[in-house]
Amino acid sequence: MQDLGIRVLFEGNNFARLMGGLGITIQISLLSVLLSIVLGVLFGVFMTLKNPVTRAISRVYLDFIRIMPQLVLLFIVYFGLTRMFGINLSGEVSAVIVFVLWGTAEMGDLVRGALISIPIHQYESSYALGISKKQTYLYIIIPQTLRRLIPLAINLTTRMIKTTSLIVLIGVVEVLKVGQQIIEANRYTAPDAALWIYGTIFFLYFLTCWPISKLAGYLEKKWKN
Incomplete structure (x- = not known):
């Protein structure tokens, strides 16, 4: 019977x-998400300022980040900045920065x-009722903003x-790198191990992201009603 390589998953501490x-x-992702939420809220408010200078700065930054592939940014930070400025950045820190x-x-x-x-009339109605600007944002604007924002942030x-x-x-020795190391170490004894290793990595990503995605869909559907 042909050895399909599934045994490699359970040899030694490979699965661990x-x-x-x-x-x-997950650590790199969650740290990046937490920092992005805090800085993103500040940047989002900055983008709403009715000032041509702030609008130009935010537009340039937004377009640059969207046009530049994340892989290129990783190379710029990890290989470019470290050599140009003599900064010693680990792969993990470079990944979080990008x-x-x-x-x-x-x-x-x-x-x-x-x-x-x-809608602008919500601001106007609030002010007409004598509600202060601070109370308007605290009790009317921010709750509605959060309901729109949280599902999208979870998808991010x-x-x-x-x-x-x-x-x-x-x-960076994350799950994909570990999988490559296991496949390389067993390339002669179990040449078909790649299917099982990468298949396992697929399910690990799926089991990590699927509940988060379902939560975002549930909240979006619930708050639309």
Whole structure:
């Protein structure tokens, strides 16, 4: 009977190594998401300012981040900046920097869209009733903004988790890199192990992102009603 290579998953600590690599992936993703949410909220408010200078700055930053592939940004930060300025950045730190730059731009645009989607008459009606500007934002604008924003922010989280697979190219030992190491170590004894290793990595990503995606869909559907 042909050895399909599934045994490689359970030899030694291979499966535990894959789970450890997944932990690195999730850590980088969650740290990047948390920083992106904080900076993205500030950037989103900055984008709504009715000032030509702030609008030009935010537009240039947003377009640059959206046009530039994340892989190129990873190479610029990890290989370019470190050599140009003599900075010693690990692959993990470089990945967080790039994902925060990307996440801040995406989150900022989501915040901007959520803020400008609030009808202007809600502001005017609130002020006409004698409600202060602070109370208007605290009790009327912010709750509605959060309802629009949270499902989109959760979807951004799943996108960031999946995009972390790129960091294998700058040497970060995350789940994909661990899988490659296991396949390479068994390339002669189990040449068909790649199917099982990459298939397992697929399901690990799926099991990580699927509940998050379902939560976003549930909240979006619930809050639309």
